[in-house]
Amino acid sequence: MIPQNFEYSSPSNLNEALALLANGDAKVLAGGMSLIPLMKLRLAAPERLVDLGRVADLKGIREDGGNLHIGSMATHYDIESSALVHGRCPLLAEAASNIGDVQVRNMGTIGGSIAHADPAADYPASLLALEAKVRITSAKGERTLPIDQFLVDALTSALEPGEIVREVIVPVESAATGISYQKMVQPASGFAIVGAAVRVRKSGGKVTFARVGITGLAAKAFRSTAVEKLLETTAGSAADIQKAAAVVSDNVDANSDLHASADYRRQMARVYTARALAQALSRTS
Amino acid sequence: MKVGGSYTLPVPRERAYQGLQDPEILAKCMPGTEQLARIGPDEYEMKMKVVIAVVQGLFTAKIRIADQKPPDEFRLLVEGSGKVGFLKGDGLLTFVPAGGSTEVRYEGDVQVGGMIAGVGQRLLDTTAKIVIRKFFERMSEELTQAGQAASLP
Numbered sequence: 001m002i003p004q005n006f007e008y009s010s011p012s013n014l015n016e017a018l019a020l021l022a023n024g025d026a027k028v029l030a031g032g033m034s035l036i037p038l039m040k041l042r043l044a045a046p047e048r049l050v051d052l053g054r055v056a057d058l059k060g061i062r063e064d065g066g067n068l069h070i071g072s073m074a075t076h077y078d079i080e081s082s083a084l085v086h087g088r089c090p091l092l093a094e095a096a097s098n099i100g101d102v103q104v105r106n107m108g109t110i111g112g113s114i115a116h117a118d119p120a121a122d123y124p125a126s127l128l129a130l131e132a133k134v135r136i137t138s139a140k141g142e143r144t145l146p147i148d149q150f151l152v153d154a155l156t157s158a159l160e161p162g163e164i165v166r167e168v169i170v171p172v173e174s175a176a177t178g179i180s181y182q183k184m185v186q187p188a189s190g191f192a193i194v195g196a197a198v199r200v201r202k203s204g205g206k207v208t209f210a211r212v213g214i215t216g217l218a219a220k221a222f223r224s225t226a227v228e229k230l231l232e233t234t235a236g237s238a239a240d241i242q243k244a245a246a247v248v249s250d251n252v253d254a255n256s257d258l259h260a261s262a263d264y265r266r267q268m269a270r271v272y273t274a275r276a277l278a279q280a281l282s283r284t285s
Numbered sequence: 286m287k288v289g290g291s292y293t294l295p296v297p298r299e300r301a302y303q304g305l306q307d308p309e310i311l312a313k314c315m316p317g318t319e320q321l322a323r324i325g326p327d328e329y330e331m332k333m334k335v336v337i338a339v340v341q342g343l344f345t346a347k348i349r350i351a352d353q354k355p356p357d358e359f360r361l362l363v364e365g366s367g368k369v370g371f372l373k374g375d376g377l378l379t380f381v382p383a384g385g386s387t388e389v390r391y392e393g394d395v396q397v398g399g400m401i402a403g404v405g406q407r408l409l410d411t412t413a414k415i416v417i418r419k420f421f422e423r424m425s426e427e428l429t430q431a432g433q434a435a436s437l438p
Contacts, residue, residue: 043340043401044341255411258407
């Protein structure tokens with residue numbers, strides 16, 4: 001279908017973009033992989049769109065002071081194909097390469113994805129496991145939020161009207177860390193039915209560090225500290241993995257839809273968490 | 286789609302029962318309510334603007350309260366439609382005293398159809414949970430504020 005009429009602007013720099021957004025009634029176009037289909041179905045009918053696609057300041061990926069700074073308009077393809085991300089934060093590259101299909105990865109952006117806050121999106125699991133931060137900017141100023149505070153609820157981020165995601169900040173990974181993102185994919189949409197992102201380190205035969213992020217299972221992605229605690233200080237054997245992954249769905253109000261009931265999702269979360277833990281542990285050095 | 290759960294309101298059972306039937310309080314607590322009018326005994330018509338992410342839909346809904354057994358339970362029947370789809374719901378609300386508070390249990394069946402259901406199937410359940418939670422959070426605030434106001438000299 002054809003969207004309702006809207007005003008379109010395509011600013012070429014950040015200040016211009018922020019000025020256009022300052023009065024708060026415009027919607028940001030950051031790739032449009034969720035927004036444009038909704039507009040074509042006329043479920044969404046924003047009156048003004050500000051396309052951030054030409055704002056060069058928002059695109060780069062750079063390393064600075066032990067962190068990677070990923071511009072919000074970096075596409076999933078930019079991230080999965082970046083040598084810097086592969087070398088310094090492989091979990092994020094692995095998550096990006098699992099998103100949707102080639103077309104979506106070429107257009108969709110990390111900023112657009114996290115601002116939309118879809119409960120089944122791929123990035124949040126990894127960003128939670130990475131303890132990432134989100135730098136937000138507006139005409140009024142800047143603020144930086146940890147990812148768990150940025151993601152407020154299903155389809156709700158902490159962005160206020162007029163604010164945009166400027167960049168996502170992730171720590172540079174130590175070479176000893178093993179990582180894995182395992183996802184049960186819904187074939188039609190490419191979204192995760194459940195997805196588990198894991199970072200682990202071992203030392204002297206013991207797991208010394210574990211971070212586990214889960215997407216798709218609940219209204220918003222979450223970090224499973226229960227699984228982390230159960231795995232840490234164990235030897236990371238197959239039995240230890242099963243025991244830790246078994247608690248991932250405990251006390252979780254699980255999503256339910258046409259593709260997967262709540263019980264099935266809870267079970268699949270255990271299965272995919274175990275797989276991610278096993279692969280991440282096999283990749284530690 | 287089945288919906289079910291419970292929420293504890295920090296007021297006695299009679300107050301909770303009454304609050305959940307008070308059109309003025311309901312209008313304040315239902316996210317997006319723009320207008321609520323009584324059209325018959327225990328029957329109301331409301332206009333709602335539902336906003337979920339970038340999706341906005343205007344709905345006109347009829348609400349009927351039936352099978353009243355104060356202060357234990359009543360049945361809520363909702364029928365709504367708008368440009369983006371329609372919904373039909375039937376739910377039972379049960380009020381269980383819990384100390385000075387009241388646990389409100391709800392159990393029901395909601396059918397959603399039209400475009401919003403076709404496109405948003407994946408997110409309907411999650412969205413319903415959020416709307417219900419927001420409703421009870423506001424209800425809780427509304428009832429405690431009203432209670433405080435009433436106890437003032």
